[in-house]
Amino acid sequence: MSGEINSRNEEGDKKREGEQKTEVVKRRLLARIQASCHLRSKSAQSSMLLIVIVIMIFVGLAVFLLGLASTVGGNEFTALYVNNLLLSVMRTDTGYTDSKCKLVSDLVFCAYFTPEWQCGPGVPNCLELANNTITNYMAIFGNATKSMKYLFTVTPAFVVRDPSGEPISLDIGDNTLKKSKTDTLKLYSHPLVISKSVGSNQYTLKIQLIISKK
Amino acid sequence: MDCKILGARFPSVQRKGQSEIMEYILMVVFIVAAIIAIIIFLTWWNLQQFQMDAFKNRQDRVVGIGQYIMGDYMFTNGDSVFDDAKLTAINASMSCDDLQKILGTNWYVKIKALDMAGEKPCKWNDYPDCNVWSICTYKENAKDRLGQNFPVNVYRKVSDKTALGVLYVEVYS
Numbered sequence: 001m002s003g004e005i006n007s008r009n010e011e012g013d014k015k016r017e018g019e020q021k022t023e024v025v026k027r028r029l030l031a032r033i034q035a036s037c038h039l040r041s042k043s044a045q046s047s048m049l050l051i052v053i054v055i056m057i058f059v060g061l062a063v064f065l066l067g068l069a070s071t072v073g074g075n076e077f078t079a080l081y082v083n084n085l086l087l088s089v090m091r092t093d094t095g096y097t098d099s100k101c102k103l104v105s106d107l108v109f110c111a112y113f114t115p116e117w118q119c120g121p122g123v124p125n126c127l128e129l130a131n132n133t134i135t136n137y138m139a140i141f142g143n144a145t146k147s148m149k150y151l152f153t154v155t156p157a158f159v160v161r162d163p164s165g166e167p168i169s170l171d172i173g174d175n176t177l178k179k180s181k182t183d184t185l186k187l188y189s190h191p192l193v194i195s196k197s198v199g200s201n202q203y204t205l206k207i208q209l210i211i212s213k214k
Numbered sequence: 215m216d217c218k219i220l221g222a223r224f225p226s227v228q229r230k231g232q233s234e235i236m237e238y239i240l241m242v243v244f245i246v247a248a249i250i251a252i253i254i255f256l257t258w259w260n261l262q263q264f265q266m267d268a269f270k271n272r273q274d275r276v277v278g279i280g281q282y283i284m285g286d287y288m289f290t291n292g293d294s295v296f297d298d299a300k301l302t303a304i305n306a307s308m309s310c311d312d313l314q315k316i317l318g319t320n321w322y323v324k325i326k327a328l329d330m331a332g333e334k335p336c337k338w339n340d341y342p343d344c345n346v347w348s349i350c351t352y353k354e355n356a357k358d359r360l361g362q363n364f365p366v367n368v369y370r371k372v373s374d375k376t377a378l379g380v381l382y383v384e385v386y387s
Contacts, residue, residue: 145363145365
């Protein structure tokens with residue numbers, strides 16, 4: 001009896017061992033299949049990422065080349081234009097015969113050093129007249145070609161500073177152009193230096209023109 | 215059809231193969247589309263470059279003609295100050311062919327003094343009550359026109375005054 005029982009127990013143990021081994025193999029196989037599926041999805045993800053990166057590189061290249069194209073050209077013309085505009089306005093006659101007011105440049109000089117001077121009886125003072133004359137000439141020029149924002153800044157060759165430490169300058173035109181960073185196409189002329197002798201003293205002024213599209 | 219391996223469900227080998235083929239087809243389509251897009255972009259870019267070069271050449275020519283006329287003592291008293299007497303004399307005595315020998319063909323120049331309203335062409339009979347001088351003739355049917363305005367001064371000899379003016383230079387093909 002006991003021998004039979006023993007042999008049955010042994011058979012049962014073997015069966016259990018076999019089942020356990022099958023279970024282990026099954027789990028390992030499942031794990032391998034799952035891992036290979038995981039790897040496949042990862043490779044798909046990486047190829048998608050690669051495609052996105054390539055597209056981004058192409059878009060970036062296109063934007064860079066287009067940006068480069070828009071900035072090329074027109075530099076010589078614009079430099080000539082802004083410098084000629086400053087010179088032409090300054091050399092134009094005002095219509096007054098007083099030596100302090102004959103040309104626009106004389107008027108600017110007068111407006112900086114003697115702003116209260118009057119070019120004739122019943123005529124506005126130099127500062128007001130300079131403002132009016134330049135505004136009028138720029139409007140005439142704008143009507144003949146195209147209107148633009150402009151600013152004439154007049155500073156002395158020697159540095160004179162106001163109490164806040166800023167150099168004293170005479171500005172005629174659109175003051176926002178001086179500090180504005182939003183104006184896309186802002187053009188600066190070369191400073192025009194004009195000198196004048198008053199008595200035994202020599203005075204020098206620097207005039208610069210800034211223009212921008214309206 | 216899905217198949218069962220050791221009790222778990224997995225896509226059949228046939229289905230996996232199909233999806234792989236689809237993946238390759240999509241990849242090939244994408245690569246071909248990318249190559250075509252690159253070819254189109256590069257062709258367009260080349261055309262743009264040609265057009266830009268052509269524009270730059272014409273603009274250089276406009277600036278060149280403008281600078282020549284503004285600096286020549288035949289027309290001016292100095293740097294960009296045109297003399298109305300000289301301009302009127304040139305208009306009456308010189309032909310366009312003479313200037314075309316120096317500056318080439320296919321261009322047109324107009325100088326306008328801004329001290330008068332409107333436009334009054336300058337001839338011997340009208341001088342000095344006029345404000346427009348044209349050098350060479352304006353062609354209506356010309357192609358590829360490019361014109362630029364330059365601020366200048368015009369010296370009025372009779373009144374001894376300097377007026378604001380505009381020099382208009384145009385080139386065409």
